[in-house]
């Protein structure tokens with residue numbers, strides 16, 4: 001039999017759970033795109049997007065997923081043939097690098113593997129070899145969603161400054177924005193990309209490129225700026241359509257408006273604290289399971305783990321079995337082991353638990369309970385006390 005009937009829970013690291021308030025805000029007739037509420041709400045929407053990233057800079061909105069924002073960020077700052085330094089701690093950094101190569105850029109990748117964060121000494125070394133300052137930018141994923149490693153973005157800025165290297169610091173915050181602490185201006189980030197469907201709790205399909213004055217100067221210095229990706233009209237529109245280079249993503253904007261209201265109501269600090277607490281509940285459970293049997297957290301040091309997603313190893317390729325069981329029998333879908341094989345492909349040796357966005361204790365404890373049931377049903381050896389440990393973390397909230 002199956003106990004999966006009831007509300008299904010998608011515990012994958014994007015798309016994340018959409019709050020009923022966001023869904024309800026989108027459920028409306030097509031709005032007027034020439035004047036009225038939709039047009040009028042743009043300035044405050046832009047301000048609130050900047051507040052989430054803690055920046056006084058600019059933000060351009062794209063009707064695209066995160067891959068679109070990756071391309072937009074590069075298309076506004078680089079010419080064909082430009083060199084880029086990529087600091088890789090998982091599949092997503094490699095994905096951004098592949099896209100850069102397709103745009104004709106030359107990428108040097110420093111790979112820190114799939115379980116360690118960026119080693120600043122190696123970054124300093126890579127910059128020291130670039131005496132001619134040929135690297136136009138350094139690409140970093142704040143949180144790599146495949147490995148669940150969280151990188152020290154401010155630390156990369158310090159290394160750039162210490163080396164007196166002029167490269168742009170470009171950061172992928174698609175998984176981390178509004179989940180893990182991030183401060184664009186204070187951390188010296190020049191360009192940042194984000195997307196709607198993770199911490200921002202809105203359906204996939206809208207993404208964001210943030211940039212400061214230095215990023216904008218790079219746009220002015222390149223030879224050719226793609227007409228569609230150009231961030232200038234999108235951030236200084238004369239007419240409403242220029243925000244989007246065409247028709248607005250009308251319903252996404254209403255959903256996003258509601259999500260930003262929810263973020264403002266809870267407050268960013270409270271949101272970060274909630275994510276951290278729920279992440280710790282997940283880690284406490286996995287630690288307990290790991291005391292016996294084949295389970296293991298992918299990132300050993302808690303200080304290097306994301307609060308938005310946790311990648312877990314289940315040796316013997318049992319991750320796929322466990323995911324299948326909890327989906328079919330318990331109504332919870334877990335994330336696949338993305339990019340965790342030697343070749344960078346998906347692997348059943350790993351699975352991921354998302355805890356990003358609109359998530360609370362009962363959702364996390366329910367997911368952990370479903371995993372515990374799955375481990376038992378599949379005869380996968382595991383330590384005891386996981387649910388107790390997770391509940392204790394939630395009890396002290």
Ligand SMILES: *Cc1c(COP(=O)(O)O)cnc(C)c1O
Pocket residue numbers: 013014065066067068092141143144145172173174175195204
């Ligand atoms: C989800 C994600 C992406 C890709 O976003 P898409 O919307 O799927 O294109 C890129 N980088 C990170 C860190 C992500 O979490």
